[in-house]
Amino acid sequence: MSITVQFFASLREEIGQQQISLPYEHDADVMSIWQQATEGKNMPANTLCAINMEYVKPDSPVNDDDEVAFFPPVTGG
Amino acid sequence: MPAILLDTIFNPWDELQRYQSKHLQAGHFGATATFVGSMRDFNINESVSHMTLEHYPAMTQHYLDKLCESSAQIFELDDCLIIHRFGDIRPGEPIVLTAAWSPHRAQAFDACRHLMDELKSNAPFWKKEVTDDGERWVHNDQDS
Numbered sequence: 001m002s003i004t005v006q007f008f009a010s011l012r013e014e015i016g017q018q019q020i021s022l023p024y025e026h027d028a029d030v031m032s033i034w035q036q037a038t039e040g041k042n043m044p045a046n047t048l049c050a051i052n053m054e055y056v057k058p059d060s061p062v063n064d065d066d067e068v069a070f071f072p073p074v075t076g077g
Numbered sequence: 078m079p080a081i082l083l084d085t086i087f088n089p090w091d092e093l094q095r096y097q098s099k100h101l102q103a104g105h106f107g108a109t110a111t112f113v114g115s116m117r118d119f120n121i122n123e124s125v126s127h128m129t130l131e132h133y134p135a136m137t138q139h140y141l142d143k144l145c146e147s148s149a150q151i152f153e154l155d156d157c158l159i160i161h162r163f164g165d166i167r168p169g170e171p172i173v174l175t176a177a178w179s180p181h182r183a184q185a186f187d188a189c190r191h192l193m194d195e196l197k198s199n200a201p202f203w204k205k206e207v208t209d210d211g212e213r214w215v216h217n218d219q220d221s
């Protein structure tokens with residue numbers, strides 16, 4: 001019963017972690033996962049969120065075994 | 078219609094020719110549109126010596142695969158191809174290749190632009206440049 005949380009690029013450097021595991025809690029959403037993973041840091045306004053490789057909003061529900069990712073706006077290509 | 082992620086330098090024209098000769102039937106398509114993006118040695122009025130392109134591997138592959146599939150349907154393509162680098166990149170090296178094959182030119186042009194526009198907006202890559210003043214993350218409003 002756990003959630004995998006990943007941070008990328010500048011957010012990874014700011015948070016100081018690339019990947020952590022959190023215990024799954026009923027009624028968790030993306031924002032509550034951010035709060036737990038960052039020990040209450042404010043989420044930057046332009047942060048992008050994904051669950052299991054799909055973009056989601058911060059109020060999206062999180063299920064057991066999900067992989068939740070946080071990262072800044074993308075700059076590929 | 079593959080999306081390929083590479084951590085080594087590639088020749089986009091060789092890859093294009095290799096893919097086309099292997100996967101497309103000569104005479105069946107009438108248009109091939111391609112785009113190649115390469116690394117500049119300058120950005121925001123500063124020299125850039127090299128950069129690192131970070132990505133979220135599983136999501137990048139997933140997103141680009143879906144983009145190829147959806148673009149092929151939207152523009153009724155015969156095929157399309159995306160090749161994108163990650164890791165350390167030097168000025169002059171290709172970063173990305175997009176290609177679209179279709180019966181007529183309009184769909185090929187439109188699809189090739191769509192592939193690049195969607196990729197730049199949504200594929201989880203991040204550029205970190207190295208200049209004389211040190212390292213810096215590139216922001217999306219500095220990256221056209």
